[in-house]
Amino acid sequence: xxxxxxxxxAVALASIVILSACATPTQAxxxxxxxxxxxxxxxxxxxMRQGEKLRVAMVTQPWTQFVDKEVSKFKELTGIDVxxxxxxxxxxxxxxxxxxxxxxxxVDVFLSMVAQEGIxxxxxxxxxxxxxxxxxxxxxxxxxxxxxxxxxxxxxxKLSNGKLIGLPVYNEFGALMYNKELFDKAGVKYPxxxxxxxxxxxxxxxxxxxxxxxxxxxxxxAASTSQFSSLMRSxxxxxxxxxxxxxxxxxxxxxxxKWYGNLHKQYGAPGATSFSWQQGQxxxxxxxxxxxxxxxxxxxxxxxxxxxxxxxxxxxxxAPGGPAGQTPYVGGWHLSIYEKTKHxxxxxxxxxxxxxxxxxxxxxxxxxxxxxxxxxxxxxxxKANKYPExxxxxxxxMKVGNAQWxxxxxxxxxxxxxxxxxxxxxxxxxxxxxEAAKANTKLQSLLDATPKLK
Amino acid sequence: xxxxxxxxxxxxxWRNRPLLKTIRTIAFYALLLLLFFPFFFVFAWMIMGAFKxxxxxxxxxxxxxxxxxxxxxxxxxxxxxxxxFLLNSIIVGTGATLLALIFGLPAAYSIARxxxxxxxxxxxxxxxxxxxxxxxxxxxxxxxxxxxxxxAALILAHLLVTLPMxxxxxxxxxxxxxxELHDAALxxxxxxxxxxxxxxxxxxxxxxxxxxxxxxxxxxxxxxxxLILASQATRPLPVAVFSFISYTQIDWGGLNAAxxxxxxxxxxxxxxxxxxxxxxLTLGAVKG
Numbered sequence: 001x002x003x004x005x006x007x008x009x010a011v012a013l014a015s016i017v018i019l020s021a022c023a024t025p026t027q028a029x030x031x032x033x034x035x036x037x038x039x040x041x042x043x044x045x046x047x048m049r050q051g052e053k054l055r056v057a058m059v060t061q062p063w064t065q066f067v068d069k070e071v072s073k074f075k076e077l078t079g080i081d082v083x084x085x086x087x088x089x090x091x092x093x094x095x096x097x098x099x100x101x102x103x104x105x106x107v108d109v110f111l112s113m114v115a116q117e118g119i120x121x122x123x124x125x126x127x128x129x130x131x132x133x134x135x136x137x138x139x140x141x142x143x144x145x146x147x148x149x150x151x152x153x154x155x156x157x158k159l160s161n162g163k164l165i166g167l168p169v170y171n172e173f174g175a176l177m178y179n180k181e182l183f184d185k186a187g188v189k190y191p192x193x194x195x196x197x198x199x200x201x202x203x204x205x206x207x208x209x210x211x212x213x214x215x216x217x218x219x220x221x222a223a224s225t226s227q228f229s230s231l232m233r234s235x236x237x238x239x240x241x242x243x244x245x246x247x248x249x250x251x252x253x254x255x256x257x258k259w260y261g262n263l264h265k266q267y268g269a270p271g272a273t274s275f276s277w278q279q280g281q282x283x284x285x286x287x288x289x290x291x292x293x294x295x296x297x298x299x300x301x302x303x304x305x306x307x308x309x310x311x312x313x314x315x316x317x318x319a320p321g322g323p324a325g326q327t328p329y330v331g332g333w334h335l336s337i338y339e340k341t342k343h344x345x346x347x348x349x350x351x352x353x354x355x356x357x358x359x360x361x362x363x364x365x366x367x368x369x370x371x372x373x374x375x376x377x378x379x380x381x382x383k384a385n386k387y388p389e390x391x392x393x394x395x396x397x398m399k400v401g402n403a404q405w406x407x408x409x410x411x412x413x414x415x416x417x418x419x420x421x422x423x424x425x426x427x428x429x430x431x432x433x434x435e436a437a438k439a440n441t442k443l444q445s446l447l448d449a450t451p452k453l454k
Numbered sequence: 455x456x457x458x459x460x461x462x463x464x465x466x467x468w469r470n471r472p473l474l475k476t477i478r479t480i481a482f483y484a485l486l487l488l489l490f491f492p493f494f495f496v497f498a499w500m501i502m503g504a505f506k507x508x509x510x511x512x513x514x515x516x517x518x519x520x521x522x523x524x525x526x527x528x529x530x531x532x533x534x535x536x537x538x539f540l541l542n543s544i545i546v547g548t549g550a551t552l553l554a555l556i557f558g559l560p561a562a563y564s565i566a567r568x569x570x571x572x573x574x575x576x577x578x579x580x581x582x583x584x585x586x587x588x589x590x591x592x593x594x595x596x597x598x599x600x601x602x603x604x605x606a607a608l609i610l611a612h613l614l615v616t617l618p619m620x621x622x623x624x625x626x627x628x629x630x631x632x633x634e635l636h637d638a639a640l641x642x643x644x645x646x647x648x649x650x651x652x653x654x655x656x657x658x659x660x661x662x663x664x665x666x667x668x669x670x671x672x673x674x675x676x677x678x679x680x681l682i683l684a685s686q687a688t689r690p691l692p693v694a695v696f697s698f699i700s701y702t703q704i705d706w707g708g709l710n711a712a713x714x715x716x717x718x719x720x721x722x723x724x725x726x727x728x729x730x731x732x733x734x735l736t737l738g739a740v741k742g
Contacts, residue, residue, distance in 0.1 A: 059701055060697060060699065061700050061701035083686065084686075086697065087681075087693075088696045088701075089701050091681050094678075094682070098586075098589050099593060099682075101590050104597035104598060106602075211514075282512045286513065288514055297702050309509070
């Protein structure tokens with residue numbers, strides 16, 4: 001029976017190990033802070049929440065990595081300890097959604113995208129109203145200068161009910177990037193601005209026998225709808241009509257689909273219906289495509305010598321203008337505060353620090369397309385910027401852009417799947433009108449199932 | 455009759471021709487290569503990618519000959535505490551495997567011995583349920599116990615993967631041990647625990663080895679549970695691999711280098727224990 005005893009001892013040991021592991025040091029309760037001092041406009045008290053602990057959940061992207069390097073300075077400035085977590089987009093969404101749904105999350109500050117998950121998060125009550133914090137002089141640095149953010153920039157953090165639930169960390173717009181060398185070779189003028197100019201340029205550049213294509217862009221179903229939204233508005237269409245009914249089979253919407261499909265069919269790369277941004281970028285940075293329609297945020301990759309072969313040949317302009325003008329979509333991530341945070345003031349201090357004028361200018365100098373006009377117009381940035389046309393285009397896009405790059409429904413991915421199928425059919429050259437009718441019915445049912453925001 | 459008489463001679467003369475024999479051998483290996491090419495290619499491409507720069511990785515057409523760089527491994531180890539992640543994976547994998555054996559072996563023995571089919575089915579159902587459906591309740595539970603991010607939470611969660619597998623593999627092994635041995639032991643004065651310990655366990659060693667290895671591999675590869683329940687400090691390797699995919703950029707070199715580092719230990723382990731594992735698996739599969 002000796003072995004039996006040994007076995008039991010092993011079990012006992014194992015449970016001790018588990019129990020002791022359970023007892024990992026729990027988070028010390030935040031030290032009680034002194035009552036908020038009377039507002040002193042002269043010197044904002046950054047140390048008002050000294051000793052507290054924040055958990056910040058971020059998505060892997062350039063701005064996140066930029067802040068990661070600076071975050072120790074926040075600890076110095078405020079005495080607030082920060083756990084800074086970074087995960088890729090899909091995994092980040094999985095994790096935060098599970099945590100928030102469980103209701104026991106200790107996330108305080110997180111990145112989000114209203115157009116993607118805004119309705120879901122807001123109807124679940126996960127976003128804190130940022131405007132209230134901005135307007136509270138007791139906890140807001142008088143030098144924060146909220147008015148400095150671009151209008152469209154703030155638009156990406158606003159819900160349809162007008163509530164501001166975050167502040168933009170950077171912005172992007174629906175862009176058309178072009179290869180100046182290929183344009184020169186084909187004898188075409190740039191930048192190409194209208195759908196006619198783009199079609200003509202694509203035709204002149206397109207030489208599939210040499211592996212060079214006139215135009216590349218997204219065609220992989222759901223992945224293509226966001227970029228397509230710029231084009232949709234250039235044709236005067238939108239996801240819904242004025243009364244809020246689904247309108248993705250309107251004549252104008254179908255005209256945009258037809259034009260986009262034809263452009264791919266005639267002057268696109270093979271396999272376009274499987275293209276997301278990676279495939280388009282691969283062809284474009286290898287000098288194999290005349291034009292690439294995608295988010296402006298990728299321009300940083302295009303002009304990075306470590307990644308691109310066309311650094312000196314790249315140009316950028318807004319997504320094509322059509323019969324209804326030129327209205328690129330505007331997107332980006334925004335920093336939000338979890339409604340159930342136990343460290344509201346500390347969280348707001350973090351947001352103010354990360355998106356304050358000083359840090360934003362620094363981010364701008366690190367090739368991040370920030371949302372503060374002061375950063376874009378600073379002498380420092382203007383001097384360093386090698387692509388002046390980019391700055392001008394960006395600010396213009398922020399004036400005319402539209403932040404509704406997704407259909408206004410709760411089940412965004414289902415809607416994107418349905419509408420993406422229409423685009424795929426158009427590129428393939430099959431019956432996209434029937435598919436559009438189907439997509440419209442689907443979108444209407446998703447709209448009906450979407451809760452009205454209060 | 456004529457055919458059977460002819461064949462051996464024909465066969466004989468055919469075998470004697472060295473040229474044909476060589477062709478046969480070549481054809482055999484060519485076919486083998488063709489069949490295994492897709493499996494090998496994925497690994498080869500991953501390892502090649504780990505030694506390429508970003509420009510080389512996205513080159514059109516793809517590069518097969520290139521000047522290799524070690525830069526990616528440098529980034530992997532500098533950007534991520536890889537050793538820590540590796541350690542995390544080992545701690546969680548070992549813990550989940552050991553606990554699965556401690557609880558799974560007696561459970562499987564009891565199910566096999568006393569024909570507790572319903573219990574077996576219940577355990578299987580627990581495994582068939584999609585893992586994500588456990589996550590919200592687990593998160594609530596573990597966060598109330600202040601266990602989020604602890605190794606214990608990860609090990610307990612991974613038990614959902616390792617325990618049912620161990621039990622189900624071992625049921626077959628225990629059922630295969632001859633009833634006569636049990637009866638003999640009982641007559642000789644052994645109790646049920648003694649039979650389990652002195653007869654059943656030694657007889658099923660290959661099965662135990664196979665379950666342990668598979669448990670470890672499954673725990674090593676588990677992504678979802680680790681993602682949700684780990685903290686930055688207890689993150690195991692697979693979660694770390696994803697840090698090379700960003701919203702606007704995929705660092706192919708870093709991703710491949712990290713993937714190579716994650717795959718290598720398991721690959722080496724499998725090479726060493728594959729005989730044991732295959733024997734264990736086939737033994738369990740064929741019932742006497």
